[in-house]
Amino acid sequence: MFDIFGFLVSWLTLFGIYAILSLCLNMEIGYTGMTNFGLVAFLGIGAFVTGYVSISMFLSLYGYNYPIYSLDAVIAMGQISGKNPLLNLSAFVASLILSFLVSGAIGYLITYPTLRVGPAFLGITILSFGEMLRIFMKHFEPTGGAYGLLGIPNPFAWVPDPALKSQLFMLTTLAILAGVFLYYRKLSESPYGRVLRSIREDEVASLCLGKPVPAVKARLLFVASGISGIAGSLLVFYTGSVSPDMFVTAVTFEVWGMVIVGGRGNHTGALVGAVLFSLLNRVSSALSFLFPGMLFDPNYVRWMLVGVIIVAALMYRPKGIFPEKPIRTEAWNIFEGPATDRGLKKRLLEVLKRSARWLLG
Amino acid sequence: MEVPTEAFNTIWYFCMYSLMAVPLTLSYRISKVLNFAHGVYITIGAYAPILVAIALNARISPFVAVPFAFLVGAAVALAAHMLVFSPLTKRNSSPVTLMIASMGAWIFIKYAFYALLDILQKAWSTPLFYTTSNVNIPEQIEVVGLVLNAKFLMVVGLTSLSLSLLLVFLTRTKLGMALRAIADNSDLAQISGISKEQVLRVTWIISGGIAAISGFIWSLFSYVSPEVGDTVILQVFACSVIGGLTSVPLTVVGALVISSAENLFILVLYRFFSVPLSFRPFLSFLALLITILVRPPAGAGGGLPYRYRLRQLRRGD
Numbered sequence: 001m002f003d004i005f006g007f008l009v010s011w012l013t014l015f016g017i018y019a020i021l022s023l024c025l026n027m028e029i030g031y032t033g034m035t036n037f038g039l040v041a042f043l044g045i046g047a048f049v050t051g052y053v054s055i056s057m058f059l060s061l062y063g064y065n066y067p068i069y070s071l072d073a074v075i076a077m078g079q080i081s082g083k084n085p086l087l088n089l090s091a092f093v094a095s096l097i098l099s100f101l102v103s104g105a106i107g108y109l110i111t112y113p114t115l116r117v118g119p120a121f122l123g124i125t126i127l128s129f130g131e132m133l134r135i136f137m138k139h140f141e142p143t144g145g146a147y148g149l150l151g152i153p154n155p156f157a158w159v160p161d162p163a164l165k166s167q168l169f170m171l172t173t174l175a176i177l178a179g180v181f182l183y184y185r186k187l188s189e190s191p192y193g194r195v196l197r198s199i200r201e202d203e204v205a206s207l208c209l210g211k212p213v214p215a216v217k218a219r220l221l222f223v224a225s226g227i228s229g230i231a232g233s234l235l236v237f238y239t240g241s242v243s244p245d246m247f248v249t250a251v252t253f254e255v256w257g258m259v260i261v262g263g264r265g266n267h268t269g270a271l272v273g274a275v276l277f278s279l280l281n282r283v284s285s286a287l288s289f290l291f292p293g294m295l296f297d298p299n300y301v302r303w304m305l306v307g308v309i310i311v312a313a314l315m316y317r318p319k320g321i322f323p324e325k326p327i328r329t330e331a332w333n334i335f336e337g338p339a340t341d342r343g344l345k346k347r348l349l350e351v352l353k354r355s356a357r358w359l360l361g
Numbered sequence: 362m363e364v365p366t367e368a369f370n371t372i373w374y375f376c377m378y379s380l381m382a383v384p385l386t387l388s389y390r391i392s393k394v395l396n397f398a399h400g401v402y403i404t405i406g407a408y409a410p411i412l413v414a415i416a417l418n419a420r421i422s423p424f425v426a427v428p429f430a431f432l433v434g435a436a437v438a439l440a441a442h443m444l445v446f447s448p449l450t451k452r453n454s455s456p457v458t459l460m461i462a463s464m465g466a467w468i469f470i471k472y473a474f475y476a477l478l479d480i481l482q483k484a485w486s487t488p489l490f491y492t493t494s495n496v497n498i499p500e501q502i503e504v505v506g507l508v509l510n511a512k513f514l515m516v517v518g519l520t521s522l523s524l525s526l527l528l529v530f531l532t533r534t535k536l537g538m539a540l541r542a543i544a545d546n547s548d549l550a551q552i553s554g555i556s557k558e559q560v561l562r563v564t565w566i567i568s569g570g571i572a573a574i575s576g577f578i579w580s581l582f583s584y585v586s587p588e589v590g591d592t593v594i595l596q597v598f599a600c601s602v603i604g605g606l607t608s609v610p611l612t613v614v615g616a617l618v619i620s621s622a623e624n625l626f627i628l629v630l631y632r633f634f635s636v637p638l639s640f641r642p643f644l645s646f647l648a649l650l651i652t653i654l655v656r657p658p659a660g661a662g663g664g665l666p667y668r669y670r671l672r673q674l675r676r677g678d
Contacts, residue, residue: 035457037397037464113650117657119457120395125649128595129399132646139639218431249591253468256461296479300472307469312444314462315452 009166011282013238016173017318019274020180020231023267024224029256030264030324031188033200035119036068038126039255041133042225043105044247046099046232048137051149051242053098054091061087069144077151085158092155092237099229107225111218112170125302137244148243152236173234174214178228185267185358187223189327196220197265250303254281255305261313263320268360272321280305367624373513373582374620376520379595379613380575382600383524384568386612389601391544394446394459398467399572400590402434406573407476407547407580407589409433410496415485420497423515423576430577431570438569439562441466447558475587490587494580512581519578523571524613530567531609568635575675595642596623600647605656 021039028034055068055077062080066073081088110129114122138146156174187193197215198206207213214230236242258277263269284302291298313320392438410426445466482489493552499511530535542550543560551557577582579589596619603615622644 033457035460113653117499117653120389120460121602121653121657123397123460123652124598128598128646128649131591131595132642134641135639139637158509185645250468250471253464256464256658296476300476300479304469304476307465307467307472309596310465311462311469314454314458314465318452318454318458320533 004146006163006166007282007286009163011278013166013170013173014282015278016177017172017231017234017238018255018278019177019271020234021228021255022262022270022274023177023180023184024228024231025255026259026262026264026267026270027040027184027188027196027220027224028265029197029259030270031193031200032217034217034221035121035123036126036221036224037123037249037252037256038128038130039228039245040179040249040252041126041130042103042228043232043235043251044133044137044244045103045106046229047236047242047246048149049099049102049229050095050233050236051152052143053095054237055149057091057094060089067142069142069147069149074151077153081151081153082157088153088155088157091153095237096233098229100226101201103227103229103232104222107221107228110217111214111221115214115217127249127252130247130252131177134244134247140281144243146244148241148246150241150347151239151241154240155238169238171273176234180230181271183265188267194217195325203290240298250306253310254306257310257313258322260310261320263322263324265324266320266322269320277306367628369513371624372622373516373578374624375617376516376618377575377578378593378596378620380523380571380578381597382604382612382616383527383609385597385601386569386604386606386609387527388564388568389606390562390609391540392442392446392465393456394566395456395606397460397463398441398470398593399568401467401470401474402438402569402572402590403576403579403593403597404471404587404590406430406434406576407494407585408474408478408574408576410588411492411575411580411585412481412489412493414495415487420495423496423498426496427519427574427577430573431554434573434576435566435570438565438572441470442561442565447561471587476593478587492585494577494585496580496581516578516581517629518536519574523574527567527571527609530531536560536563540622574669595649597644599645599652602649619648622648 021043025036025039028036052068055073058077058080059066059068059073062076064073064076066076111124114125117125137143137148154165154169156165156168159168188196195206195211198209198211198218199213203213234279235246239246254277259270260271260273261269261276262271262273280302284298287298381399381403384402385396388394388396388399389626393409409430410421413429414421441463445462446459449462454462478489498515529537531541538554539550540563542553542555543557547557576589579585579593587631600612600615600619603618604610604612623641627636627638627641627644631638
């Protein structure tokens with residue numbers, strides 16, 4: 001029997017994780033014009049930091065001396081992960097914070113060699129960095145090499161009902177997504193956001209106007225990579241395991257597809273793109289689960305569709321479903337509508353309208 | 362005389378990397394598309410002779426396999442150009458857009474190929490996702506009294522033949538000069554009567570074909586899987602970046618640097634610092650970073666050379 005509600009919950013969780021990623025990529029490519037082809041690297045860093053931190057926290061607090069990738073550790077984690085809610089939640093929070101910091105720091109460092117080169121070289125460098133990191137993790141023993149880590153404790157492992165557990169996790173993910181959305185929204189409408197757009201339009205001109213272009217780019221990549229790391233952390237808590245082969249380049253392209261289809265430079269567009277692509281992801285998984293033994297794996301069709309959608313969107317709707325809009329600053333509002341004594345009712349209506357506009361883009 | 366394996370490997374990798382990276386540089390220089398789908402052409406070139414041999418149920422001769430790989434790679438590259446890059450260029454897309462489109466083409470061709478292999482695997486009931494070449498080459502041949510490794514001889518011969526033919530084509534024929542004219546100044550070349558579309562088609566045929574031949578070379582020495590192109594893409598990009606994405610001779614130098622770093626320099630590191638041999642790709646990445654830091658490729662791919670601006674102004678770039 002096909003569980004519609006369970007499907008919905010898993011879809012929304014995946015949507016939350018993907019939407020965080022697509023918002024990050026939207027800040028990078030849509031607002032700043034930095035071609036980040038190695039988004040998956042930061043996702044992977046967050047994921048491995050999470051696996052390492054959470055499992056070693058549990059094992060050390062319960063006094064086990066196993067290496068974290070060993071089978072003994074997996075068995076021990078199965079026994080102890082549901083015992084102490086406080087420990088689960090604190091491991092969750094600590095992993096999120098550490099993932100943010102480590103991914104962000106690496107993102108900050110990767111800007112240094114690429115400051116002086118154009119989008120093509122930036123793309124090559126970050127793409128190579130992602131591939132290299134994957135190869136490195138495959139040979140890195142402390143996190144289990146090619147097999148990765150298993151038994152990462154879900155923050156709600158202490159909840160007895162599995163359905164409630166996944167719903168709680170979904171709500172947490174969506175709450176984090178809402179926070180990220182509001183933060184990016186604020187960031188992109190601030191003066192800093194306008195500097196980002198000026199860099200995208202013309203780097204030289206914005207340098208000539210006295211904007212510290214390299215510093216601005218580096219700071220943005222710190223924040224965006226850090227938040228991608230948080231998405232990686234959530235992904236690992238969701239799946240419960242992490243291995244280097246989860247972070248292939250194709251994942252980056254999926255996120256790129258979301259941003260391009262949704263609309264570069266528009267947060268709502270990034271969210272809509274994430275809805276479409278996460279639905280595609282879940283549906284193809286469900287299909288391969290429901291109809292085994294097809295002519296070929298439906299996941300191939302999903303990736304092919306991602307490629308076709310990217311190219312078709314670039315050809316027929318290069319600005320995406322939701323094109324970029326000018327920023328509504330306070331000055332614009334004053335310029336357009338002279339706010340002479342209006343009644344309280346009118347003002348309230350105005351406030352409501354504005355907040356609706358602010359929320360919906 | 363016993364030739365050490367490392368020297369042998371260096372030459373083999375040098376040949377392979379130059380045949381992989383030269384078409385990438387060439388296509389970027391002429392069409393201004395940074396082609397991320399390049400790795401797929403390599404994979405297809407590695408698979409094409411294998412698939413045709415299984416279909417015909419025979420071991421095919423290398424004199425058939427090489428032209429066949431070239432044709433298949435050229436066809437795929439030409440199709441990608443006609444269906445993706447050419448329409449986008451007509452819509453005045455920016456280089457970044459073309460780059461993203463090439464990524465889309467990469468993921469589409471790669472997984473379409475996966476699906477094709479899956480179908481063929483079920484139809485022929487032979488494993489195809491991890492296979493080896495079945496081209497009919499003798500182990501050793503005797504040339505004027507010397508016993509030589511036939512595969513190795515063939516790789517060196519194939520590489521020098523392809524590269525010298527390319528050199529002659531680019532410098533001595535009219536079409537080759539048209540290619541270079543479009544690369545240097547597209548508008549001026551078109552005013553003097555060169556058809557840009559024709560030149561671009563020729564470019565993609567050449568680069569797709571040579572990339573496919575490099576894939577065939579890979580298949581002579583190693584296993585073949587659909588990930589072949591992606592496992593070498595880092596090294597290929599490193600070679601091309603050393604060539605500044607514009608210069609074909611420098612790209613060949615880059616291939617020499619990368620292949621000796623991966624086969625000889627890693628041995629030094631292993632002996633003296635006990636760096637594991639599997640850390641080879643890091644040397645390529647290091648070479649990429651050093652090139653970008655020390656000799657930032659200005660002019661190609663846009664961007665702002667913050668630190669080196671004065672020097673470039675003096676040079677007149």
